[in-house]
Amino acid sequence: MEFVIFALGLFLSYALIRVTLTVFGIGNPKNLPPGPTPLPIIGNLHLLGDQPHQSLDKLAKIYGPVMFLKLGSTTALVISSAAAAKEVLQKQDLAFSSRHIPDTLTAHNHSSYSVVWLPVATQWRTLRRILNTNIFTSHSLDTNQHLRSQKVQELVAYCHKASQSGDSVDIGRAAFRTTLNLLSNTIFSKDLTDPYEDSGKEFKELVGNIMVEGGKPNLVDFFPVLKKIDPQGTRKRMTHYFGRAFEMFETLIEERLGMNGSRHDDVLDVCLKISQENPDEFNRTHIKSIFLDLFVAGTDTTSNSLEWAMTELLRNPHIMTKAKKELEEIIGKQKIVEETDISSLPYLCCIVKETLRIHTPAPFLIPRKIETEVKLNGYIVPKGTQVIVNAWTIGRDSTLWDESLKFKPERFLNSSVDIWGRDFELIPFGAGRRICPGLSLAIRMLPVMLGSLINNFDWNLDGGLGHEELDMNEKFGITLQKANPLCIVPISIK
Incomplete structure (x- = not known):
């Protein structure tokens, strides 16, 4: 005893x-970076909560902009300032360039073919070059902008129909359908869902399910020893969703190949041509993985940003009035905004930037991982550590932004700060060699959709609510959604 x-x-x-x-x-x-003391087994997981971007923001105020956490049996480095983000994403970009791959993304071996998840090596460089020189060039995007314009016209027509019946429009849902078709017309020259009904519903639900599944916390990511068990069944469900998406892409590819050489000058044509010329470098598996990346990365981010932008405009009527005035003076009332109009609408562009600042679409960007021990700001970061850049915190940093929690588009009117990854106080699409390749398409789609909606309608909140009663709660996932959908009634402008 x-x-x-x-x-x-x-x-x-x-x-x-x-x-x-x-x-x-x-x-x-x-000499690890500072951070909260971990508990046995779970480490600091208990500190994350259901709004981890906000939880990490509060912890950074205690432990600083370079913070070390133990998440289960894994380690994480959290970056919460523009200066530290510049160090990680630019100055030491190569050392921090690998991805932390969530277990769900290994379904169908997708991460081994995806430009988003591959390590910076030969295959990644090949895919990135194909995207940058063939798909996201100004010329390539200009070629089929008329198709995207048609989709925006259909969104406006859908809202006109709702205005005649006095029905409300779920803006996030309508924007999601439109964004799906904007992308599908850019890629395939055809719609994959009907804006009026939920036909093409299978593909819409498929993309939605992938986003939901990918955004759920997964025990395997914190305790890799559980990988073989897949205790929550997350990878199993994602395997099913990926499989269905790849089947649909395969059908579309075969359909195109059976058209006896008729050309559409869309992304699919470009990919098939490159694949025929360089089958060893770029095959059908790569093509389908690129399509999956484009739909997953481009739908929720754009539709959520549009919903947040409309929410902020309704919450700040004076900003809505100013935006409407600019549109009326530059392109005329009740007209569709074209992509060629964007450069002539500086205030509209400021609204988009301000939305991306205060409602960063992907609050943690896409987490990275270091393959070898790294020195950062005098600290040692161990090999295998996941690197989280809290872009949400940086966008709301009061040392960088005057009245940082206030929606104020005017802050950008005489500012050189942009979203192209050169200014680290505003990095909604990341920065460095792994900046989002679809950025050039995203910044065409968002202002065109937003400008067209506010130039053709006045908007009232559903249920007669006042603008001060607007719900601003967030729902965390791969992207940052509104917790409750924005349902508003369009009033046709006479």
Whole structure:
């Protein structure tokens, strides 16, 4: 009995010494960045909550802009300032360029063919070059902008129909359908869903399910030892969703190949041509993975940003009035905004930038991972650490932005700050060599959709609510959604 008590005392003394050393940063030969003391087994997981972007923002105020966490059996580095983000995404970009791959994204081996998830190596460079020189060039996007314009006209027609019946429009849902068709016309020159009904519903639900599944916390990501078990069945469900998407893409590819050489000058034509010329570098599996990346990355981000922008305009009627005035003076009331109009509408562009600042579409961007031990700001970051850049926190940093929590598009009117990854206080699409390749398409779609909706309608909140009663709660996932959909009634402008 005395031996048991003695052993227990030794253990408690040892534990107390370890906690003391951790708290005061003593005896840490690795010189890790500061962070909260982890609990046994779960580490700091209990501190994340259901709004981890906000939780990490609060922790960064205590531990600083370079913070170290233990998440289950994995480690994470959280970056919460523009200066630290510049160090990670530009100055030491190569050391921080690999991806932390969530277990769900290994379904169908997608991460081994995806430009989003591949490591920076030969295959990634080949795919990135194909995207940058063939798909997202100004010439390529200009070629089929008339198809995207037609989809925006259909969105406006859908809202006109709702205005005649006095029905409300779920803006996020309508924007999601429109964005799907904007993308599908850019890629395939055809619609994949009907804006009036939910036909083509299968593909719409498929993309939605992929986003939901990918946004769920997964135990395997925090405890990789559980990978073979897949305890939540997340990878199994994602395998089904990916499989259905790849089947649909395969059908569309075969359909095109059976058209006896008729050309559409869309993304599919470009991909098939490159594949025929360089089958060893770029095959059908790569093509289908690129299509999946484009739909997953381009739908929720754009539709959520449009919904947040409309929410902020309704919440700030004076900004809505100013935007409407600019549109009336530059292109005329009740007209569709074309992509060629965007450069002539500076205030509309400021509204888009301000939305992306305060409602960053992907609050953590796409997490990275370091393959070898790295020194950052005098600290040592261990090999295998996941790197989270909290772009949501940076966009709301009061040391960078005057009245940082206020929606104020005017801040950009005489500012050189842009969203192209050169200004680290505003990085909604990332920065460095892994900046979002679809950025050039996204910044065409968002202002065209938003400008067309506010130039053709006045908008009332459903149920007669006042603008001060608008719900601004967030729902965290791969993208940052409104917790409750924005349902508003369009009033046709006479």
